[in-house]
Amino acid sequence: MDIHEYQAKEILRDFGVKVPNGGLAYSPEQAAYRAREMGGDKWIVKAQVHAGGRGKAGGVKVCSNDNEIIEAASSMLGRKLVTHQTGAEGKGIYRLYVEAGVPIDREIYLGFVLDRTTQRIMIVASSEGGTEIEEISANKPDSIVRASIDPAVGLVEFQAREIAFKLGIEPSLTQHMVRTLMGCFNAFRDLDATMVEINPLVITTDKQVMALDAKMTFDDNALFRHPKISELRDKSQEDPRESNAADRGLSYVGLDGNIGCIVNGAGLAMATMDTIKLSGGEPANFLDIGGGATPERVAKAFRLVRSDQKVEAILVNIFAGINRCDWVAEGVVQALKDDPIDIPVIVRLSGTNVEEGQRILAGSGLPIIRAATLKEAADRAVSAWKADQPTITKLKAIS
Numbered sequence: 413m414d415i416h417e418y419q420a421k422e423i424l425r426d427f428g429v430k431v432p433n434g435g436l437a438y439s440p441e442q443a444a445y446r447a448r449e450m451g452g453d454k455w456i457v458k459a460q461v462h463a464g465g466r467g468k469a470g471g472v473k474v475c476s477n478d479n480e481i482i483e484a485a486s487s488m489l490g491r492k493l494v495t496h497q498t499g500a501e502g503k504g505i506y507r508l509y510v511e512a513g514v515p516i517d518r519e520i521y522l523g524f525v526l527d528r529t530t531q532r533i534m535i536v537a538s539s540e541g542g543t544e545i546e547e548i549s550a551n552k553p554d555s556i557v558r559a560s561i562d563p564a565v566g567l568v569e570f571q572a573r574e575i576a577f578k579l580g581i582e583p584s585l586t587q588h589m590v591r592t593l594m595g596c597f598n599a600f601r602d603l604d605a606t607m608v609e610i611n612p613l614v615i616t617t618d619k620q621v622m623a624l625d626a627k628m629t630f631d632d633n634a635l636f637r638h639p640k641i642s643e644l645r646d647k648s649q650e651d652p653r654e655s656n657a658a659d660r661g662l663s664y665v666g667l668d669g670n671i672g673c674i675v676n677g678a679g680l681a682m683a684t685m686d687t688i689k690l691s692g693g694e695p696a697n698f699l700d701i702g703g704g705a706t707p708e709r710v711a712k713a714f715r716l717v718r719s720d721q722k723v724e725a726i727l728v729n730i731f732a733g734i735n736r737c738d739w740v741a742e743g744v745v746q747a748l749k750d751d752p753i754d755i756p757v758i759v760r761l762s763g764t765n766v767e768e769g770q771r772i773l774a775g776s777g778l779p780i781i782r783a784a785t786l787k788e789a790a791d792r793a794v795s796a797w798k799a800d801q802p803t804i805t806k807l808k809a810i811s
């Protein structure tokens with residue numbers, strides 16, 4: 413789960429990381445009020461969306477008076493911000509963060525990530541802050557400092573001091589840098605984060621070490637033990653298809669194609685997506701219904717996939733071990749009877765209770781296309797989808 417910049421800053425501040433003063437605003441007037449309340453003569457109005465690259469996309473504006481703040485806020489609120497991280501759809505701006513402008517001397521990149529190869533938290537830092545890490549690693553790979561943290565002892569001071577030294581932090585600021593690194597690490601570990609990124613971490617002209625941006629991602633599987641973090645979830649920033657699925661206990665990832673997939677097991681789901689591509693089609697999603705799926709759960713998955721406007725054919729591919737083909741067939745039939753659709757539905761069943769499953773499909777009287785193997789299912793889905801194209805185009809033109 414991702415959270416907003418202002419939320420990450422609030423958390424990190426509690427862990428001893430310095431951040432500029434700031435306040436949240438839901439309207440242009442409130443943004444101006446926040447600035448007056450804070451005092452000073454330079455403020456940054458920042459769009460709160462779950463994506464980086466806001467600065468280049470017009471989501472971070474420097475203002476020197478009320479009018480400029482109101483103008484900046486009006487130009488952002490209610491709009492969609494498209495950055496290179498949001499995809500073409502963009503993310504809605506419903507909250508703004510108004511922050512005190514800070515005089516920057518140096519910008520540093522600081523990231524904490526989970527390195528799955530070493531199974532450790534890793535620090536990635538660079539003296540070339542302000543730009544994205546992908547760009548830094550392409551253009552200035554030598555500026556990158558890496559350190560792997562031993563889980564038995566955590567981040568130790570000498571290691572933090574060494575990073576500060578490698579980044580060329582002046583000796584009088586080493587202790588501030590150590591405090592910042594420790595704060596980020598403790599927040600990461602204590603709150604089960606999977607990523608903490610501060611870009612830029614700055615040295616101000618008056619010699620302070622401050623986080624001007626902050627991003628945190630949390631492990632969804634550990635959220636149950638951090639109710640305060642769970643509360644920070646902002647569904648307006650999520651793909652509605654994915655949050656609907658998560659609320660129903662299904663693993664779903666939305667994609668750009670038009671063949672909807674309902675599969676059991678992540679591996680088979682990946683193989684199904686690949687096979688659809690090999691057959692000349694494009695999958696609309698990844699969906700894993702999991703093991704022991706009841707007819708109701710299958711029907712739910714079915715409704716979820718069809719609710720995506722882009723879906724023009726549905727492929728159900730089940731290799732039942734713990735699952736039962738008869739339950740899957742019942743779920744598909746139930747969903748189709750409750751709410752008939754005019755797009756092709758292809759079902760491939762294999763494994764536990766397959767004969768009973770086939771009997772249910774055949775006896776349903778529904779125009780379900782059946783297939784014996786994954787390849788056949790993918791071929792049939794793609795050719796049925798192609799054959800249906802003229803009708804679909806016509807239907808879309810009418811509606």
Ligand code: ADP
Nearest residue numbers: 456464465466467511512513514611612624625
């Ligand atoms: P993003 O990474 O999404 O573009 P940032 O929060 O990093 O957004 O802001 C972009 C740039 O704006 C920063 O690299 C920094 O140079 C500048 N900036 C951001 N916040 C402040 C601030 N409080 N004071 C001064 N400059 C800031």
Ligand code: MG
Nearest residue numbers: 464611612625
């Ligand atoms: Mg940034």
